[in-house]
Amino acid sequence: MTQKNINPLIELRDVVKNYQSEAGVFPALKNVNLNIERGEFLGIIGKSGAGKSTLLNMFTGVDGLTSGEVIVHANGESVSLHSLSENDLALWRGRTMGVIYQSFQLLPMLTLAQNVMMPMDMSDLYHPRKSRERALELLDMVELSEHAHKLPSLISGGQQQRVAIARALANDPPVIVADEPTGSLDSITADHIFKLFEQLVQSGRTIIMVTHDKGLMPRFSRHVEIVDGELFDNDSFPMKGKARMGEDRK
Amino acid sequence: MRPRWRKVLSDLIDNKARTLLVVLSIAVGVFAIGVIAGAYVIISDDMSISYAANNPANIELRMDDFDEDFLNTIRKFDGIKEAEARRVFNIRARPLGETQWTSIDVVTIEDFEENEVNLLTPVSGKEVPLKNEILLEQDVLEKMDAAPGDTLEIQLRDNSIKTVYVAGVVQDSSTGAVDFLAPPLAYISTDTLRLFDQTELFNRIYATVETGQDDDNHISVVLSALKEKIEKNDYEVGRTFRSLTHQHPLETTINAVLGILMALGVLIVFLSSSLIANTLNALLNQHLRHIGVMKLIGGRDKIIFKMYLVLLVAFGFLALLIAVPAGGQGAYGLAQFIATKMGFSLLGYRIVPIALIIQIAVGLLVPLVAGFVPVINGSRVTVQKAISGDLAGESSEQAEGGANRESRFEAIQFEATRILADRGIRIKRPLLISLRNTFRRRGRLILTLFTLTMGGATFISVFNVRVTLHEYVESVGNYFLADVTLDFDTPYRVNEIEQFAMQDPRVTYVEGWTFSGADILSIDGTTADNVSILAPPAESVLVEPLMVSGRWVQAGDEKKLTISEGIFDLYPDLQAGDYLPLKVNGKEESWEVVGIFKFINMEGILGYAPYEYISRDQNMANLSFSYRIVTEQHDRAYQEMMAEDLDAYFRDHGFHVQEATPGLATLDSAAESLDILISFLLIMALLTAVVGSMGLAGTMSMNVLERTREIGIMRAIGATDTRIITMVLVEGLLIGVISFILGIFLAVPFTYGLSWIVSTAIFETPIAVVFTPMGYAIWAGLVIVLSTLASVLPARSAARLTIREVLAYE
Numbered sequence A: 001m002t003q004k005n006i007n008p009l010i011e012l013r014d015v016v017k018n019y020q021s022e023a024g025v026f027p028a029l030k031n032v033n034l035n036i037e038r039g040e041f042l043g044i045i046g047k048s049g050a051g052k053s054t055l056l057n058m059f060t061g062v063d064g065l066t067s068g069e070v071i072v073h074a075n076g077e078s079v080s081l082h083s084l085s086e087n088d089l090a091l092w093r094g095r096t097m098g099v100i101y102q103s104f105q106l107l108p109m110l111t112l113a114q115n116v117m118m119p120m121d122m123s124d125l126y127h128p129r130k131s132r133e134r135a136l137e138l139l140d141m142v143e144l145s146e147h148a149h150k151l152p153s154l155i156s157g158g159q160q161q162r163v164a165i166a167r168a169l170a171n172d173p174p175v176i177v178a179d180e181p182t183g184s185l186d187s188i189t190a191d192h193i194f195k196l197f198e199q200l201v202q203s204g205r206t207i208i209m210v211t212h213d214k215g216l217m218p219r220f221s222r223h224v225e226i227v228d229g230e231l232f233d234n235d236s237f238p239m240k241g242k243a244r245m246g247e248d249r250k
Numbered sequence B: 001m002r003p004r005w006r007k008v009l010s011d012l013i014d015n016k017a018r019t020l021l022v023v024l025s026i027a028v029g030v031f032a033i034g035v036i037a038g039a040y041v042i043i044s045d046d047m048s049i050s051y052a053a054n055n056p057a058n059i060e061l062r063m064d065d066f067d068e069d070f071l072n073t074i075r076k077f078d079g080i081k082e083a084e085a086r087r088v089f090n091i092r093a094r095p096l097g098e099t100q101w102t103s104i105d106v107v108t109i110e111d112f113e114e115n116e117v118n119l120l121t122p123v124s125g126k127e128v129p130l131k132n133e134i135l136l137e138q139d140v141l142e143k144m145d146a147a148p149g150d151t152l153e154i155q156l157r158d159n160s161i162k163t164v165y166v167a168g169v170v171q172d173s174s175t176g177a178v179d180f181l182a183p184p185l186a187y188i189s190t191d192t193l194r195l196f197d198q199t200e201l202f203n204r205i206y207a208t209v210e211t212g213q214d215d216d217n218h219i220s221v222v223l224s225a226l227k228e229k230i231e232k233n234d235y236e237v238g239r240t241f242r243s244l245t246h247q248h249p250l251e252t253t254i255n256a257v258l259g260i261l262m263a264l265g266v267l268i269v270f271l272s273s274s275l276i277a278n279t280l281n282a283l284l285n286q287h288l289r290h291i292g293v294m295k296l297i298g299g300r301d302k303i304i305f306k307m308y309l310v311l312l313v314a315f316g317f318l319a320l321l322i323a324v325p326a327g328g329q330g331a332y333g334l335a336q337f338i339a340t341k342m343g344f345s346l347l348g349y350r351i352v353p354i355a356l357i358i359q360i361a362v363g364l365l366v367p368l369v370a371g372f373v374p375v376i377n378g379s380r381v382t383v384q385k386a387i388s389g390d391l392a393g394e395s396s397e398q399a400e401g402g403a404n405r406e407s408r409f410e411a412i413q414f415e416a417t418r419i420l421a422d423r424g425i426r427i428k429r430p431l432l433i434s435l436r437n438t439f440r441r442r443g444r445l446i447l448t449l450f451t452l453t454m455g456g457a458t459f460i461s462v463f464n465v466r467v468t469l470h471e472y473v474e475s476v477g478n479y480f481l482a483d484v485t486l487d488f489d490t491p492y493r494v495n496e497i498e499q500f501a502m503q504d505p506r507v508t509y510v511e512g513w514t515f516s517g518a519d520i521l522s523i524d525g526t527t528a529d530n531v532s533i534l535a536p537p538a539e540s541v542l543v544e545p546l547m548v549s550g551r552w553v554q555a556g557d558e559k560k561l562t563i564s565e566g567i568f569d570l571y572p573d574l575q576a577g578d579y580l581p582l583k584v585n586g587k588e589e590s591w592e593v594v595g596i597f598k599f600i601n602m603e604g605i606l607g608y609a610p611y612e613y614i615s616r617d618q619n620m621a622n623l624s625f626s627y628r629i630v631t632e633q634h635d636r637a638y639q640e641m642m643a644e645d646l647d648a649y650f651r652d653h654g655f656h657v658q659e660a661t662p663g664l665a666t667l668d669s670a671a672e673s674l675d676i677l678i679s680f681l682l683i684m685a686l687l688t689a690v691v692g693s694m695g696l697a698g699t700m701s702m703n704v705l706e707r708t709r710e711i712g713i714m715r716a717i718g719a720t721d722t723r724i725i726t727m728v729l730v731e732g733l734l735i736g737v738i739s740f741i742l743g744i745f746l747a748v749p750f751t752y753g754l755s756w757i758v759s760t761a762i763f764e765t766p767i768a769v770v771f772t773p774m775g776y777a778i779w780a781g782l783v784i785v786l787s788t789l790a791s792v793l794p795a796r797s798a799a800r801l802t803i804r805e806v807l808a809y810e
């Protein structure tokens, strides 16, 4: 418990990611170091192909790394992600992280409510009856309770993304990771989603969000820029203060 | 319901067509296995039980006339349990008003009510014939059209005609079974003997032994002792037969059928496994993304495996629901078919537990094993790859190092196209797309080709084996080259018969033959078997033997014979030039075996010795009972006509004709039992072909399903229905053609293997393999039809997709 206050939430230490392809080795992340504190709303900004998604996949453990280490201190334990097996990682991720993709990734054969219940079912953290109630609450929070029993193909893209957010919150994880969550949405809907994120940060969660939209910069509590696999942590100092304030509120 | 189970249920019921495809691909194999395993068990159980139920005689003696008193002494003989006497004689019969005569052996049974050996099974009408009534064995009905209540005309030796009434039809699985070439049977009571001018004495004994009813050695010992005793009483014994109580005499043929069924079963298990693997692989590849999403949100391997376990078991269970009842019915149907052909009855419909167990095992285990490969592969793919979308199709194969091969293949294709283009041959673009598509999923293509090629190779081999068998039987026909065989009741001078026969201008050649029989003695001096010795003139042109070793008979041979390969059962090391201990006319003699020839062993051991010696030995020099006649033409119809004409002609001139048989008659009955086998082989071929094309149909619909998005894009850029249908059809046909080419080669070892199984089972000797283009031609046509059929439905459903559906497709 004491560790929690000393260590940052996520530490990236000398992370290198090379892609192997026919054309040869492509360095997508070049020796990246980054600490993320609790309660931050961190923006990762960069042009297309800069390595944003690659970096995000390092936090979630969804993809392997070439060298370096990613350590997450959450739920009272410190975990070096890439030393876990796929299997343990899946369970850990289900309980610790909510992941949101640009392309929603809902299961097409399940209703919205069932999609939201799925992480709770997978992690066995909630009793089935409790998980149903919780799923409906979360859908209510994203203003979709009236569609709860529809299939994903029958609702709009913005609505699907809100379901994905509800699903990401299902196990009440301390961290939310989102890869261009507003990328395929119109600006009004995107704004709506963004507001939802701001509420979540206020309620004490840590959110890491990837975007290529520099206009969103001021709305993050901190942002880093990535260019050709290298990280530029320009204004990390002023941001740190804000992050601490966020933590104090909790 | 928990969301995970909800997902499994949806996977099962949302896409009914796809579920049906998977379930059917499992069910086809499970059904076939059920039919085969069930039929196998029913036949092998019921054959011996139903045969034994008629209490077949272990010993049959054909001998001089004897009476009731003599029979009683046999009954008291040590080791004999039951003994019954029969009088068996040959007549010709025809239904009143018909012209065609049928040769029949009439069996006289002393007391139908007290009958204990070689029991008759009633088929229709009465079971006991009264005076001047007759019961027909059901085989008679294959030769003539008669039913209970009909009147038959009977022609006796002196050409007088009598009439009898058909009282009923029976089945006799024992009496006729030992002598494959004997005419069909009919039964009368002793009251009717007088009508046929027969004395009320017996000429055959049918007996069972007290112990060791299934021990051929024991039966043989009892038989030798009995025969010795009878001969001491100055009765002469002709041929003797032994049979085991629980062994159907056609067991070797039936075992050949069962052996083929077994081979077929194993083949089908393989084929259907690969079909199931293929279908499930394609289905589960589409699930890769789902697996990725579940892992993303916390799904552990255990949960995901459990979900797919339930899905796969559900597929298997649904398939069993269809395949188990259908397979049970099919098994009994097939067993019934074989039983009717082979002349025994079944004990009734039943579920065969072992067949059921095999079905359940295959229906559940094969989908599990086949399905878990893609599931495990799927769970190995990182979430990143699974979710990034475009992977669902190819990248799982590329991940296994396929990337390089793919590009090499492309390079070859590009090069080939360029070379063709240089020569002015342009491959059309849509054809090129089909070509590319065919080779895109290499694993699936290989499995599909495997099933279809196995089916094709089996199909082709069956036709080759069919010709091989017929060729062999035909070569055996070289022992029966005459057009008409004329048998008399009394011997006549060879010159006399020759002169009479040649009066008919259509007769070109006549030979008088004679016969003898001998016991083959084993080393300890007991009788081991009989040999029927045929004695044609040494210079006979009517035998063209297939020699295994040694030479054919010569005019000067005395106490020398050639013998059929069947002798190897008794003397495995016998060679030409060795001496064989025989008992001829009650005297022990040592004969030199001058040669060994091939013959159908089913007919027992056969020998040849020159007429010149045998007739002298029998004090019948220049006399003969039996004549081989060559006529101007040699086709079946001509031979039948000549047999009839010669029969009438000799009777008219006062000769005692027993029978005139057209030359191919003996061959026909041998060919008949082969045809049963061949029809099985054909069923086998069709089954494998069906499983093979089911595999192709499955592959094609999976391919189309997977390429839904692609097809949508082609549509969006203006591809017409025809173009899309053609694209899919060409792909299916291409697979068919490739499998045909592979099948041509695979058929060679298949043909050798199959003909080895069949020939060693029936003829107890491997035979020369013959190839025929017929199987290749029929399969070429069939494979084109099948692969078109297999692709037509997927092609049409591909063309029916609208762009909107395609873009909404996950």
Ligand SMILES: Nc1ncnc2c1ncn2[C@@H]1O[C@H](COP(=O)(O)OP(=O)(O)OP(=O)(O)O)[C@@H](O)[C@H]1O
Binding pocket: A019, A020, A021, A026, A028, A046, A047, A048, A049, A050, A051, A052, A053, A054, A055, A212
């Ligand atoms: N599987 C892969 N194999 C090879 N190279 C890859 C692979 N995935 C990504 N890359 C390369 O790595 C670089 C970074 O990719 P990444 O997906 O992280 O970019 P991004 O910043 O998320 O871009 P976008 O904004 O377009 O999503 C790109 O140049 C890409 O071409």
Ligand SMILES: [Mg+2]
Binding pocket: A052, A053, A054, A179
């Ligand atoms: Mg990206």
